[in-house]
Amino acid sequence: MTSTPAATPAATAPLPVSSRGCPVLHGESFAANSPRVYRQLREQGPAGWAEIAPGVHALVVTGRRAALDMLNDPATYAKDARLWADLNEGKIPQDSPVLPLMAWRPSALYADGEVHARLRRVLDDCIARISPHRLREVTRRGALTLVAAVAERGEADMMSDFADTLPLLVFADLLGCTSEMATRMVEVCQVLISASPDAAQAAVDFAGLLFELIHLRRAQPGEDLTSWMLGHDAGLTDEEVLHQLYLTVGAGVIPTAAWVGWALHLLLRDDSYAGTLAAGTVSVRRALEKALWVRSPMANF
Numbered sequence: 001m002t003s004t005p006a007a008t009p010a011a012t013a014p015l016p017v018s019s020r021g022c023p024v025l026h027g028e029s030f031a032a033n034s035p036r037v038y039r040q041l042r043e044q045g046p047a048g049w050a051e052i053a054p055g056v057h058a059l060v061v062t063g064r065r066a067a068l069d070m071l072n073d074p075a076t077y078a079k080d081a082r083l084w085a086d087l088n089e090g091k092i093p094q095d096s097p098v099l100p101l102m103a104w105r106p107s108a109l110y111a112d113g114e115v116h117a118r119l120r121r122v123l124d125d126c127i128a129r130i131s132p133h134r135l136r137e138v139t140r141r142g143a144l145t146l147v148a149a150v151a152e153r154g155e156a157d158m159m160s161d162f163a164d165t166l167p168l169l170v171f172a173d174l175l176g177c178t179s180e181m182a183t184r185m186v187e188v189c190q191v192l193i194s195a196s197p198d199a200a201q202a203a204v205d206f207a208g209l210l211f212e213l214i215h216l217r218r219a220q221p222g223e224d225l226t227s228w229m230l231g232h233d234a235g236l237t238d239e240e241v242l243h244q245l246y247l248t249v250g251a252g253v254i255p256t257a258a259w260v261g262w263a264l265h266l267l268l269r270d271d272s273y274a275g276t277l278a279a280g281t282v283s284v285r286r287a288l289e290k291a292l293w294v295r296s297p298m299a300n301f
């Protein structure tokens, strides 16, 4: 018996909808059908309701104009997650994987106006002090360590064994971790990133580790983000420093890992990049640029 090639089931199967009849922006079906789910979402207009995690609904903005209007109007669209009605009314599961990122913390991410400006100035000033030379060296060293481990094993999961871990190694160094703390930081943050049921405990462990680090760097300041934030003239409390560090790592690792992952995918799997890889860094640069165009490191936020 012969048959003509049919569309794959994933391309035709009905998409799941949430208990409120909204598109579902999480889980296996979303991973397999994301372009179709985004189309379904866009059919609602420049903003539409979606389920972003089990039992968690959000109004997702998909139109550029609407996004600009929203981002430029913090008085109407405040980032203060303490105003989140569903959370205040107990409608969000306490163990929801979105809470480590979306529940309020005293960091720039959840602030507007002057409060945001103060915290953001500290972030900008301290990040600007990182020397590109040191960043390059730390990244190179981290990459070589990970590649050596892969070479020894003979196989690798490109995300967990390389792309997810490299930014963590770099941040551990930039934050001023001792090598023992760096090992612990990589471990807890890997669990955090996985959004597994252990993520909530990992968030607590990570905050505990940052607390230790702040104490260490108060006593022994060094050339690192933690010491610079503690010494900044904005006069942040230890708790504020902790949350700006948490934000920096939280916001910095996941998009960077996704970007590295897609660029590597192009370099290793796409002949037009892999073919010239041995010729030097040009194709690496091109692959990084192409990855930004075709696979945004952050599809939605």
Ligand code: HEM
Pocket: 071, 108, 109, 110, 120, 123, 127, 247, 248, 249, 251, 252, 253, 255, 256, 259, 297, 298, 301
């Ligand atoms: C390809 C890489 C990256 C992408 C695509 C990306 C994307 C984003 C997006 C979309 C936001 C939200 C902006 C908003 O709320 O208006 C954001 C915020 C932020 N990101 Fe990134 N990011 C990347 C890398 C990084 C890195 C490496 C760091 C740290 C060194 C970082 C630190 C932050 C911080 C601190 C915020 C909060 C800023 C604020 O609220 O004022 N990001 N990022």
